[in-house]
Amino acid sequence: MNRRTSSRAATRSRVAPALAALLGAALVTTTVLPAASATTAPAPRAQAGGSDIALKAGAYGTRLTGGQVPAGSGMTAFSVIGCSTVPGVSHHNEVAEANLPSAGTVSGVTTRVWATKSGGAMHSYARSTTAEVVLADSPLGSVSIRAVTSLSHAWHDASGFHSKTTSSVGKIVFTPPVGDPQVLDIPTPGQPVEIPGLARISVGESHDRSNSTGATAWGVALRVKVIPSETELYVSRSKAQALSGVKHGRFGGYSAGTEAEILGGVLVSGRNPVSLMPCQGTNGKTLGKDDADVNLGGGLHAEAVSSKEWAKRYADHSKAWEQGSIAGLDLGDGALVIDAVVGKATVVRKAGGGLVRSTAGTRIGSITANGEPQELPLDQTLEIPGVAKLDPKVVSKIPGGLKVIALQITLLDGSGAVIDLGVAKTSIRH
Known part of the structure; x- marks a missing residue:
């Protein structure tokens, strides 16, 4: 992905304690x-x-x-x-x-x-x-x-x-x-x-x-x-x-509204709420889970957190998608507010083995730091110096598919904590 880094003016110091508190809550999680x-x-x-x-x-x-x-x-x-x-x-x-x-x-x-x-x-x-x-x-x-x-x-x-x-x-x-x-x-x-x-x-x-x-x-x-x-x-x-029923390929993947890794993945804070793709797909039905409100600890609250998935086999191809989303996220009582985050990963496997990957549907509504609207194009990074880095639309290819993170928040305090919003991973493998 083409990625340019733009540095913004520093957010007030009250964001940092909230992020640190989030890290502390995650470190004692099991x-x-x-x-x-x-x-x-x-x-x-x-x-x-x-x-x-x-x-x-x-x-x-x-x-x-x-x-x-x-x-x-x-x-x-x-x-x-x-x-x-x-x-x-x-x-x-x-x-x-x-x-x-x-x-x-x-x-x-x-x-x-x-x-x-x-x-x-x-x-x-x-x-x-x-x-x-x-x-x-x-x-x-x-x-x-x-x-x-x-x-x-x-x-x-x-x-x-x-x-x-x-x-x-x-x-x-x-x-x-x-x-x-x-x-x-x-x-x-x-x-x-x-x-x-x-x-x-x-x-x-x-x-x-x-x-x-x-x-x-x-x-x-x-x-x-x-x-x-x-x-x-x-x-x-x-x-x-x-x-039974997997002769022509296996569907795979998951979606979640939120997910967090602490200290380089040594401890993982769970996916909320997580939907796991069945091997056989969903037979054309949309499945998923919804949480009205999720408290992630450390002053971080997410509203209308959701995960959805769909998959179907056709005569000449198979298609599947995963979608993770949140309606809104509030860190530190308004210090950082993010609205309408959606990550979607779609994969089509053709009869001849060809693979089509798509991130269509991935989007971020708006970001506000201490009351100031922040512009965040989907190909740029927003940095709050000394506090956090916001990476939109983090996409990686995986065997038979792709993974999409609509917005990735990385702490800049040396802890290595990473918070992912709108997570979707989809694959169709032989």
Whole structure:
């Protein structure tokens, strides 16, 4: 992309503390989703086989939502297989220790996702193991949850598609302010364990589904309500899928209204809200998610945050797009105001293999710094000296497609923090 840098007059110093606060909030961020308890669905007869099968998997250790937690708290030790038609793929991730905002700490998180072929059957696995979660000390005591595991398995064999999820919890220990530690019962479905004023620990949930076109297994081992902060903590989540209908190429990508990287990507603050493109596309339907208002922490608020996606196969070509947008963003009570940000990435793959990439639909409405309108052409950079750099329409080619960031905000305080607005990534691969 042709990029010219234009330096603007410095914004008042009140922008810098807000950006620094945003960085501080992100640095103590960690994330989770739901899962656990297993049932096995009957295996309907498959209508497709062999190379038609795509395998997907994902796992993480913990995630926090609600209450006093900033939106987009990142998942610990996240691992993923986006969509593979070739067995033998394996990914893993480990986190020795991480802080859980408004909750406590987690340690010894290990995740693994892998795809295999055995005796003609195609298998997808996802496993998450969390050694220990310690809820923050309070005058009421502390809680330690140990050895939490979730395993999801989806596969296709001669008789059809199948799925299964299992989970286990080693021990829950409550240490009161005075007296010896107490080993508590492991929760069962419908029977949570509650420590008054401190936490309510419940079995998560799991879903095992299969039909003639695919199988999905996913689960979260435990769900913890942290009572003082009113946050929800999900522990050990896994998901595995085996899907048919991908003979003529795989759709891929995602979209999000906001996304942030801190310290060169060592910690990622989650995508809000994220839509993930299915391997088979959306069959011409527009799918997506909306958040009316997202508080990213550090005085940064985004309004009407949205992600949308669409994909369809035709006789002579396939087409897909992803779109991430926000209606407005306010940093530092008006110090920096950005309106109508949209990032859109469209890809067309022709029958002969030709690829067309487009950023049409990407736009930025307006930018105001301390009440002063700022001009920002889509081929230039706006710099607030010593505070932040604003890069519009950041585009990069990827195999089979492209990624578009409508507006990228980079802190100039040496932290390396990057905040992306209007994120869209689309691909169609053989």
